[in-house]
Amino acid sequence: MTSRLPAYAALLTGLCLSAPARAELPGPVKAMIEAAIAKGDKAQVATVVEFAKETNPDDVAEIDALQKQFLAGVAEKEKARTLARQEAIRSAGLFDNWHGKGEVGANQSSGNSENIGVSGAITLERNGIDWRHKLRLRGDYQRSNGATSREQLLVAYEPQYRLSQRAFVYGLAQWDRDKLQGIDGRYSMSGGLGYKVLDGTAVQLAIKAGPAFRHTEYSADSQTSRLAALFGYDFGWKISDRLALSQNSNMVAAGGSSGTVFVDSRSTTFDILSALEAKVSDRLTTRLSYEIKYDSNPPPTKVKTDTISRFTMVYGF
CATH class of the missing domain: 2.40.160.40 (monomeric porin ompg)
Structure with missing residues:
Protein backbone atom coordinates (compact mmCIF):
# COMPACT_ATOMS: atom_id res chain seq x y z
CA MET A 1 0.00 0.00 0.00
CA THR A 2 2.76 2.34 0.97
CA SER A 3 4.70 1.51 -2.16
CA ARG A 4 1.83 2.70 -4.36
CA LEU A 5 1.88 6.32 -3.10
CA PRO A 6 4.75 7.42 -5.33
CA ALA A 7 2.89 6.01 -8.32
CA TYR A 8 -0.33 8.00 -7.49
CA ALA A 9 1.70 11.15 -6.97
CA ALA A 10 3.36 10.72 -10.33
CA LEU A 11 -0.04 10.17 -12.00
CA LEU A 12 -1.54 13.38 -10.48
CA THR A 13 1.53 15.36 -11.48
CA GLY A 14 1.18 14.13 -15.03
CA LEU A 15 -2.49 15.04 -15.19
CA CYS A 16 -1.80 18.56 -13.93
CA LEU A 17 0.98 19.08 -16.43
CA SER A 18 -1.13 17.75 -19.27
CA ALA A 19 -4.27 19.91 -18.42
CA PRO A 20 -4.68 22.73 -20.91
CA ALA A 21 -3.87 26.23 -19.55
CA ARG A 22 -6.78 28.73 -19.49
CA ALA A 23 -6.80 30.71 -22.70
CA GLU A 24 -6.42 34.52 -22.60
CA LEU A 25 -9.21 36.89 -23.68
CA PRO A 26 -9.75 36.26 -27.42
CA GLY A 27 -8.09 38.85 -29.63
CA PRO A 28 -11.27 40.02 -31.44
CA VAL A 29 -13.12 40.54 -28.15
CA LYS A 30 -10.24 42.49 -26.66
CA ALA A 31 -9.98 44.57 -29.84
CA MET A 32 -13.72 45.36 -29.64
CA ILE A 33 -13.37 46.56 -26.03
CA GLU A 34 -10.30 48.65 -26.85
CA ALA A 35 -12.11 50.22 -29.82
CA ALA A 36 -14.98 51.28 -27.54
CA ILE A 37 -12.49 52.63 -25.00
CA ALA A 38 -10.76 54.67 -27.72
CA LYS A 39 -14.01 56.54 -28.38
CA GLY A 40 -14.21 57.55 -24.71
CA ASP A 41 -17.94 56.94 -24.31
CA LYS A 42 -18.59 55.40 -20.88
CA ALA A 43 -22.07 54.15 -21.82
CA GLN A 44 -20.78 52.47 -24.97
CA VAL A 45 -17.90 50.86 -23.10
CA ALA A 46 -20.30 49.56 -20.44
CA THR A 47 -22.50 47.97 -23.13
CA VAL A 48 -19.55 46.30 -24.89
CA VAL A 49 -18.16 45.05 -21.56
CA GLU A 50 -21.53 43.56 -20.60
CA PHE A 51 -21.75 41.52 -23.82
CA ALA A 52 -18.09 40.51 -23.54
CA LYS A 53 -18.68 39.11 -20.06
CA GLU A 54 -21.71 37.14 -21.21
CA THR A 55 -19.83 35.51 -24.11
CA ASN A 56 -16.54 35.06 -22.23
CA PRO A 57 -17.41 34.16 -18.63
CA ASP A 58 -13.92 32.73 -17.97
CA ASP A 59 -12.32 36.11 -18.74
CA VAL A 60 -14.42 38.35 -16.50
CA ALA A 61 -11.41 39.39 -14.39
CA GLU A 62 -9.43 40.56 -17.42
CA ILE A 63 -12.46 42.37 -18.86
CA ASP A 64 -13.07 44.11 -15.50
CA ALA A 65 -9.43 45.17 -15.39
CA LEU A 66 -9.72 46.81 -18.83
CA GLN A 67 -12.87 48.68 -17.81
CA LYS A 68 -11.40 49.74 -14.47
CA GLN A 69 -8.31 51.14 -16.19
CA PHE A 70 -10.53 53.06 -18.64
CA LEU A 71 -12.73 54.54 -15.87
CA ALA A 72 -9.66 55.58 -13.89
CA GLY A 73 -8.36 57.45 -16.93
CA VAL A 74 -11.71 59.17 -17.48
CA ALA A 75 -11.88 60.23 -13.82
CA GLU A 76 -8.37 61.66 -14.04
CA LYS A 77 -9.24 63.69 -17.14
CA GLU A 78 -12.46 64.98 -15.56
CA LYS A 79 -10.56 66.00 -12.45
CA ALA A 80 -7.99 67.85 -14.56
CA ARG A 81 -10.75 69.68 -16.45
CA THR A 82 -12.48 70.63 -13.20
CA LEU A 83 -9.26 72.00 -11.74
CA ALA A 84 -8.61 73.96 -14.93
CA ARG A 85 -12.12 75.48 -14.84
CA GLN A 86 -11.75 76.42 -11.18
CA GLU A 87 -8.38 78.04 -11.83
CA ALA A 88 -9.85 79.98 -14.76
CA ILE A 89 -12.68 81.21 -12.50
CA ARG A 90 -10.29 82.23 -9.72
CA SER A 91 -8.06 84.18 -12.11
CA ALA A 92 -10.95 85.83 -14.00
CA GLY A 93 -11.38 89.59 -13.81
CA LEU A 94 -14.38 91.44 -12.43
CA PHE A 95 -16.04 91.74 -15.84
CA ASP A 96 -15.17 88.24 -17.09
CA ASN A 97 -17.45 85.16 -17.26
CA TRP A 98 -20.69 87.10 -17.41
Missing part, protein backbone atom coordinates in the same frame (compact mmCIF):
# COMPACT_ATOMS: atom_id res chain seq x y z
CA HIS A 99 -23.47 85.81 -19.65
CA GLY A 100 -27.03 86.93 -20.08
CA LYS A 101 -30.03 87.82 -22.20
CA GLY A 102 -31.33 90.98 -23.84
CA GLU A 103 -35.09 91.30 -24.31
CA VAL A 104 -37.24 93.75 -26.30
CA GLY A 105 -40.86 93.72 -27.42
CA ALA A 106 -44.38 95.04 -27.02
CA ASN A 107 -46.78 94.90 -24.10
CA GLN A 108 -50.50 95.17 -23.40
CA SER A 109 -51.64 96.24 -19.96
CA SER A 110 -54.81 96.24 -17.87
CA GLY A 111 -55.63 97.70 -14.50
CA ASN A 112 -54.78 101.38 -14.16
CA SER A 113 -54.35 101.67 -17.94
CA GLU A 114 -55.44 100.02 -21.18
CA ASN A 115 -52.56 100.83 -23.48
CA ILE A 116 -49.89 99.31 -25.69
CA GLY A 117 -46.25 100.14 -25.12
CA VAL A 118 -42.65 98.99 -25.23
CA SER A 119 -40.84 96.57 -22.92
CA GLY A 120 -37.14 95.87 -22.53
CA ALA A 121 -34.97 93.90 -20.14
CA ILE A 122 -31.40 92.77 -19.59
CA THR A 123 -30.46 89.86 -17.34
CA LEU A 124 -26.82 89.13 -16.48
CA GLU A 125 -25.43 86.20 -14.49
CA ARG A 126 -21.99 85.16 -13.32
CA ASN A 127 -21.37 81.75 -11.76
CA GLY A 128 -18.27 81.10 -9.67
CA ILE A 129 -17.11 78.19 -7.56
CA ASP A 130 -19.23 79.15 -4.54
CA TRP A 131 -20.66 82.52 -5.61
CA ARG A 132 -23.44 83.34 -8.05
CA HIS A 133 -24.25 86.90 -9.11
CA LYS A 134 -27.46 88.02 -10.83
CA LEU A 135 -28.17 91.50 -12.22
CA ARG A 136 -31.59 92.40 -13.65
CA LEU A 137 -32.74 95.54 -15.44
CA ARG A 138 -36.30 95.85 -16.72
CA GLY A 139 -38.38 98.71 -18.09
CA ASP A 140 -41.88 99.30 -19.48
CA TYR A 141 -42.88 102.57 -21.12
CA GLN A 142 -46.22 103.72 -22.58
CA ARG A 143 -47.65 106.89 -24.01
CA SER A 144 -51.30 107.68 -24.62
CA ASN A 145 -52.61 110.86 -26.30
CA GLY A 146 -49.18 112.46 -26.05
CA ALA A 147 -48.82 111.78 -22.32
CA THR A 148 -46.81 109.15 -20.48
CA SER A 149 -49.21 106.57 -19.07
CA ARG A 150 -46.72 103.96 -17.85
CA GLU A 151 -43.15 104.22 -16.60
CA GLN A 152 -42.00 101.19 -14.68
CA LEU A 153 -38.31 100.60 -14.06
CA LEU A 154 -36.51 97.93 -12.03
CA VAL A 155 -32.84 97.38 -11.20
CA ALA A 156 -31.90 94.47 -8.93
CA TYR A 157 -28.61 92.88 -7.89
CA GLU A 158 -28.62 89.54 -6.06
CA PRO A 159 -25.46 87.70 -4.95
CA GLN A 160 -25.73 84.14 -3.63
CA TYR A 161 -23.19 82.09 -1.70
CA ARG A 162 -23.51 78.32 -1.77
CA LEU A 163 -23.52 76.62 1.63
CA SER A 164 -24.14 73.11 0.29
CA GLN A 165 -25.41 71.41 -2.83
CA ARG A 166 -28.90 72.88 -2.18
CA ALA A 167 -28.65 75.53 0.56
CA PHE A 168 -27.41 79.08 -0.05
CA VAL A 169 -27.23 82.55 1.47
CA TYR A 170 -28.57 85.44 -0.59
CA GLY A 171 -28.39 89.21 -0.60
CA LEU A 172 -30.62 91.62 -2.51
CA ALA A 173 -30.36 95.29 -3.42
CA GLN A 174 -33.25 96.58 -5.53
CA TRP A 175 -34.59 99.87 -6.84
CA ASP A 176 -37.86 100.28 -8.70
CA ARG A 177 -40.10 103.06 -9.94
CA ASP A 178 -43.78 102.92 -10.85
CA LYS A 179 -45.19 106.30 -11.81
CA LEU A 180 -48.62 104.83 -12.45
CA GLN A 181 -48.79 103.68 -8.82
CA GLY A 182 -47.49 107.01 -7.55
CA ILE A 183 -44.03 105.72 -6.59
CA ASP A 184 -41.04 107.85 -7.63
CA GLY A 185 -38.52 105.43 -6.16
CA ARG A 186 -38.51 102.42 -3.85
CA TYR A 187 -35.26 101.09 -2.37
CA SER A 188 -35.23 97.55 -0.98
CA MET A 189 -32.49 95.59 0.74
CA SER A 190 -32.67 92.05 2.06
CA GLY A 191 -30.55 89.10 3.07
CA GLY A 192 -31.35 85.59 4.24
CA LEU A 193 -31.36 81.89 3.46
CA GLY A 194 -32.45 79.96 0.39
CA TYR A 195 -32.91 76.33 -0.53
CA LYS A 196 -33.20 74.43 -3.82
CA VAL A 197 -36.27 72.28 -3.29
CA LEU A 198 -35.99 70.77 -6.79
CA ASP A 199 -32.73 70.68 -8.70
CA GLY A 200 -33.30 68.39 -11.67
CA THR A 201 -32.50 68.71 -15.34
CA ALA A 202 -36.11 69.45 -16.33
CA VAL A 203 -37.54 71.11 -13.19
CA GLN A 204 -35.92 73.49 -10.71
CA LEU A 205 -37.44 75.26 -7.72
CA ALA A 206 -35.60 77.49 -5.25
CA ILE A 207 -37.15 79.36 -2.32
CA LYS A 208 -35.70 82.07 -0.09
CA ALA A 209 -36.70 84.18 2.89
CA GLY A 210 -35.19 86.81 5.14
CA PRO A 211 -35.60 90.23 6.78
CA ALA A 212 -35.75 93.32 4.56
CA PHE A 213 -35.67 97.11 4.70
CA ARG A 214 -37.66 99.32 2.33
CA HIS A 215 -37.59 103.06 1.73
CA THR A 216 -40.32 104.45 -0.53
CA GLU A 217 -40.54 107.93 -2.07
CA TYR A 218 -44.02 108.82 -3.32
CA SER A 219 -45.03 111.26 -6.04
CA ALA A 220 -47.03 113.22 -3.44
CA ASP A 221 -43.77 114.40 -1.79
CA SER A 222 -44.00 111.91 1.06
CA GLN A 223 -41.76 109.01 2.01
CA THR A 224 -41.69 106.05 4.35
CA SER A 225 -39.05 103.66 5.71
CA ARG A 226 -40.02 100.31 7.17
CA LEU A 227 -38.63 96.96 8.20
CA ALA A 228 -40.19 94.08 6.33
CA ALA A 229 -39.91 90.38 5.56
CA LEU A 230 -39.13 88.97 2.14
CA PHE A 231 -40.33 85.69 0.66
CA GLY A 232 -39.35 84.66 -2.85
CA TYR A 233 -39.15 81.78 -5.27
CA ASP A 234 -37.68 80.90 -8.67
CA PHE A 235 -39.21 78.12 -10.73
CA GLY A 236 -38.07 76.67 -14.05
CA TRP A 237 -39.53 73.91 -16.22
CA LYS A 238 -38.21 72.51 -19.47
CA ILE A 239 -41.46 71.30 -21.02
CA SER A 240 -40.04 69.35 -23.98
CA ASP A 241 -36.80 68.73 -25.82
CA ARG A 242 -38.12 69.52 -29.27
CA LEU A 243 -41.45 70.83 -30.49
CA ALA A 244 -41.79 70.91 -34.28
CA LEU A 245 -43.49 74.04 -35.62
CA SER A 246 -42.96 73.33 -39.30
CA GLN A 247 -40.71 71.37 -41.60
CA ASN A 248 -38.06 74.05 -41.49
CA SER A 249 -38.05 75.11 -37.85
CA ASN A 250 -37.86 73.54 -34.44
CA MET A 251 -38.06 75.08 -31.03
CA VAL A 252 -37.38 74.14 -27.42
CA ALA A 253 -40.20 75.11 -25.07
CA ALA A 254 -39.61 76.09 -21.46
CA GLY A 255 -41.75 77.65 -18.77
CA GLY A 256 -40.91 79.42 -15.55
CA SER A 257 -42.07 81.77 -12.85
CA SER A 258 -40.53 83.96 -10.16
CA GLY A 259 -42.09 85.87 -7.32
CA THR A 260 -41.12 88.29 -4.56
CA VAL A 261 -43.33 89.16 -1.58
CA PHE A 262 -42.62 91.98 0.89
CA VAL A 263 -44.61 92.16 4.11
CA ASP A 264 -44.37 95.09 6.51
CA SER A 265 -46.58 96.69 9.16
CA ARG A 266 -48.39 98.88 6.61
CA SER A 267 -48.82 96.80 3.50
CA THR A 268 -48.11 93.60 1.62
CA THR A 269 -46.77 93.79 -1.92
CA PHE A 270 -45.90 91.07 -4.34
CA ASP A 271 -44.61 90.83 -7.87
CA ILE A 272 -45.16 87.53 -9.73
CA LEU A 273 -43.81 87.02 -13.23
CA SER A 274 -44.64 83.93 -15.30
CA ALA A 275 -43.27 83.24 -18.77
CA LEU A 276 -43.28 80.73 -21.60
CA GLU A 277 -40.20 80.66 -23.84
CA ALA A 278 -39.70 79.05 -27.24
CA LYS A 279 -36.12 78.71 -28.45
CA VAL A 280 -35.92 79.11 -32.24
CA SER A 281 -32.10 79.08 -32.50
CA ASP A 282 -29.04 78.78 -30.28
CA ARG A 283 -29.32 82.44 -29.24
CA LEU A 284 -32.77 83.68 -30.26
CA THR A 285 -35.87 82.98 -28.17
CA THR A 286 -39.46 84.19 -28.24
CA ARG A 287 -41.01 84.93 -24.85
CA LEU A 288 -44.59 85.40 -23.71
CA SER A 289 -44.89 86.64 -20.13
CA TYR A 290 -47.57 87.80 -17.71
CA GLU A 291 -46.81 89.86 -14.60
CA ILE A 292 -49.01 90.66 -11.62
CA LYS A 293 -48.16 93.48 -9.21
CA TYR A 294 -50.17 93.88 -6.04
CA ASP A 295 -50.11 96.46 -3.24
CA SER A 296 -52.55 95.98 -0.39
CA ASN A 297 -52.34 99.68 0.58
CA PRO A 298 -51.69 101.79 -2.54
CA PRO A 299 -51.69 105.61 -2.63
CA PRO A 300 -55.11 107.30 -2.90
CA THR A 301 -56.87 106.96 -6.30
CA LYS A 302 -54.65 103.99 -7.23
CA VAL A 303 -55.84 100.40 -7.61
CA LYS A 304 -54.33 97.48 -5.72
CA THR A 305 -53.61 95.18 -8.68
CA ASP A 306 -51.76 95.99 -11.88
CA THR A 307 -51.05 93.47 -14.65
CA ILE A 308 -48.99 93.51 -17.81
CA SER A 309 -48.58 91.02 -20.67
CA ARG A 310 -45.47 91.06 -22.84
CA PHE A 311 -44.45 89.39 -26.07
CA THR A 312 -40.72 89.82 -26.60
CA MET A 313 -37.74 88.53 -28.54
CA VAL A 314 -34.81 87.43 -26.39
CA TYR A 315 -31.19 87.27 -27.50
CA GLY A 316 -28.71 85.29 -25.43
CA PHE A 317 -25.07 86.33 -25.11
